[in-house]
Amino acid sequence: MAKYINPYTDFGFKKLFGEEANKDLLIDFLNQLLPAHHQIADLNFRNVENLADLSAERKAIFDIHCKALSGERFIVEMQKAKVKYFKDRSLFYVTFPIREQAQTGEWNFRLEPIYFVAILDFEYDEAEERRKFRRDVALKDQDGDLFFDKLHFKFLQMPLFNKKENELKTKFDKWCYFLKNLESFDHIPNILNEPIFQKAFGTAELASFTAQQRDNYEQSLIQYRDLKSALETAVEEREVEIAKRMILAGSDNDFINQMTDLPFGYIEKLRAELKK
Known part of the structure; x- marks a missing residue:
């Protein structure tokens, strides 16, 4: 805690x-x-x-x-x-x-x-x-x-x-x-x-904190973590879509990593998926 x-x-x-x-x-x-x-x-x-x-x-x-x-x-x-x-x-x-x-x-x-x-x-x-x-x-x-x-x-x-x-x-x-x-x-x-x-x-x-303040904070913390998780998922999905477009446009892995922060291994995985 x-x-x-x-x-x-x-x-x-x-x-x-x-x-x-x-x-x-x-x-x-x-x-x-x-x-x-x-x-x-x-x-x-x-x-x-x-x-x-x-x-x-x-x-x-x-x-x-x-x-x-x-x-x-x-x-x-x-x-x-x-x-x-x-x-x-x-x-x-x-x-x-x-x-x-x-x-x-x-x-x-x-x-x-x-x-x-x-x-x-x-x-x-x-x-x-x-x-x-x-x-x-x-x-x-x-x-x-x-x-x-x-x-x-x-x-x-x-x-x-x-x-x-x-x-x-x-x-x-x-x-x-x-x-x-x-x-x-x-x-x-x-x-x-x-x-x-x-x-x-x-x-x-x-x-x-009082017991009521502690409870209010815990509820606020749960809401914060749920929203943060949802936004991080949305950002990751957006970066994946950008990476796919860059792969199809001929960009190399270094440039894609620089623009999206996606790991090189994951970028290679996307390349393999797009070739199927």
Whole structure:
């Protein structure tokens, strides 16, 4: 039995980052991702579970209304997700905090800045994108110049974060190391033995949960594992189909392995099947 929760479960994610008592954890984490002019002084949650639209799908998404140190207001949409068409959904989800800013009567259409932050425990889309652990995306023109400075996407593909304890240089590195390895820790590593992480470990320790919280977490963990298994099967099936097409197109095994990550022995097996 693990000592600490899995932070990618709905329960674990909300426990660490979605409770009023743990706002300091969320502020510290987000401030490692946000630019200097949008460092957070305070934040407020909006309970999306009470919203009429897509309440079931958005239960692991937090609408976070932030106040910067400068006094400016901005919005963070934060989620962890294991879904198909992830990019499409990400773009769709940011339409919620955009349209919710609409005002009745006379309005000049001035919007507060929006950041979409996604912590992913899977790798998405094409093979070349698997090399990028962190992607900071904004609207730019054909010359690569920033066109609009009020909509930013920040994607973290956690499986691609592979730094060891002795390689952690920044607070951001430490947070990623914490999230990536939390469920496997049996004690607080020396590199994370500082107040903010001590609180995070205390929050995540299963021994501190009530019987009801423990039961809720176990149910959330089962749902997480079932969904992860289904998605991994879907990804594997897709890679097999890609490999078959590449074989028929004349690609060699090295290139197919590079593009799909399928083992060489399995690629040879597919070749034999296609010759029948």
